[in-house]
Amino acid sequence: xxxxxxxxxGMGPMATADLYIKILAMTRADRDCDHIRIYIxxxxxxxxxxxxxLYGGEDPVPEMTCALRNLEKCGADCVLLPxxxxxxxxxxxxxxxxxxxxxxxxxxxxxxxxxxxxxxPAILGTRGLLAxxxxxxxxxxxxxxxxxxxxxxxxxxxxxxxxxVKASLPMEPEKETWRSLLEGLRARGAEVxxxxxTELPILANTLELDGPFLDPTExxxxxxxxxxxxxxxx
Amino acid sequence: xxxxxxxxxGMGPMATADLYIKILAMTRADRDCDHIRIYIxxxxxxxxxxxxxLYGGEDPVPEMTCALRNLEKCGADCVLLPxxxxxxxxxxxxxxxxxxxxxxxxxxxxxxxxxxxxxxPAILGTRGLLAxxxxxxxxxxxxxxxxxxxxxxxxxxxxxxxxxVKASLPMEPEKETWRSLLEGLRARGAEVxxxxxTELPILANTLELDGPFLDPTExxxxxxxxxxxxxxxx
Numbered sequence: 001x002x003x004x005x006x007x008x009x010g011m012g013p014m015a016t017a018d019l020y021i022k023i024l025a026m027t028r029a030d031r032d033c034d035h036i037r038i039y040i041x042x043x044x045x046x047x048x049x050x051x052x053x054l055y056g057g058e059d060p061v062p063e064m065t066c067a068l069r070n071l072e073k074c075g076a077d078c079v080l081l082p083x084x085x086x087x088x089x090x091x092x093x094x095x096x097x098x099x100x101x102x103x104x105x106x107x108x109x110x111x112x113x114x115x116x117x118x119x120x121p122a123i124l125g126t127r128g129l130l131a132x133x134x135x136x137x138x139x140x141x142x143x144x145x146x147x148x149x150x151x152x153x154x155x156x157x158x159x160x161x162x163x164x165v166k167a168s169l170p171m172e173p174e175k176e177t178w179r180s181l182l183e184g185l186r187a188r189g190a191e192v193x194x195x196x197x198t199e200l201p202i203l204a205n206t207l208e209l210d211g212p213f214l215d216p217t218e219x220x221x222x223x224x225x226x227x228x229x230x231x232x233x234x
Numbered sequence: 235x236x237x238x239x240x241x242x243x244g245m246g247p248m249a250t251a252d253l254y255i256k257i258l259a260m261t262r263a264d265r266d267c268d269h270i271r272i273y274i275x276x277x278x279x280x281x282x283x284x285x286x287x288l289y290g291g292e293d294p295v296p297e298m299t300c301a302l303r304n305l306e307k308c309g310a311d312c313v314l315l316p317x318x319x320x321x322x323x324x325x326x327x328x329x330x331x332x333x334x335x336x337x338x339x340x341x342x343x344x345x346x347x348x349x350x351x352x353x354x355p356a357i358l359g360t361r362g363l364l365a366x367x368x369x370x371x372x373x374x375x376x377x378x379x380x381x382x383x384x385x386x387x388x389x390x391x392x393x394x395x396x397x398x399v400k401a402s403l404p405m406e407p408e409k410e411t412w413r414s415l416l417e418g419l420r421a422r423g424a425e426v427x428x429x430x431x432t433e434l435p436i437l438a439n440t441l442e443l444d445g446p447f448l449d450p451t452e453x454x455x456x457x458x459x460x461x462x463x464x465x466x467x468x
Binding site for chain 1: 244245246247248251254255258259263264265266267268269270271272273274275276277278279280282304307308309396400401402467
């Protein structure tokens, strides 16, 4: 039985489009009808996740629940959250629905072990995500010890995520910021870079610097295709 | 009052993603919350429109109605159809709902007159679309006389749309097919090329040949942003 996907999106919208395109591009399909049925609620009004986790900002769960209910009404068989930081709220959301929500952080950690055995991953994400320790735990469950960016590096990541990608500004002028960030982490022992904010694959793809990178959005797309009973493109 | 968009998509899925990204890229937005709420039903099971129009294929309206109902349940304030050929069925769909469905063919014809005054447009689309005469009528309402590809040219367009873009095959090997198609139409009087199948802007963007082109998907995105009370990016 083939299943459909619901994408609880808008966090941010370009990251949602990135996930949607990755699912389409990775599905074995010769015709429109070979593609998975996908429902998207691209809801930019979901309150900022890092602000909620760290600075007493508005709880995003009520607005996420509204989007979740829309996906349920459409008939989604599983739900994807294209925002790593939002995974902090996954247990609360999952408690509200019987529709399974795929956990991108666990999927990415498992794939990191499979694809980069023995390599130490650096977790590139928002301050909110890193404060939760979500990826450190997911990696530990896979037997991996990860490197967390320091405060200055987190500041640079927040700049790239919020002031550049989310603000739809040109990325090319930030190439040196990105390059030196990766170099600094590499010097401290990083052997693979986890693009653990869904805005970062867009940046990494545009700036084309050396990784290696692991892209949780791509791994979530892959898992969703298989979960729904479709085949990956060869 | 800011409004939301529903995209009745999947015809094909990549064209739906193209429209979604164009809306995001063309909206004046510095933060996630500056973006329009967008609901998408990406439904690849909608029967082929050209097959229904020309060859007695299954009527797509029942499946399109199912997707329309999903967008209504989400609360969409207007509906977009990112498939030019599907506009043949717009009057039947509009009769089923009070939610306005924006007419991409009329929007594109008006913009063709505004952006390329006095130039003769060639309509590049599917055999189904061209058989309906939809664009010829929309252009005539704007006082424009258009050029319709001949049978051989329509065959080449169907190849590019179905065997290349919809089949997710590399487009680069088709550069000569595309170039000579445009040259032939130019020799017969075309002065601007209307990319009147939503798969064609993807092809035109990848192959980067001289136009000028008018992209109905982009014009639909522009109109939708303004209709919803948002501003265009400067």
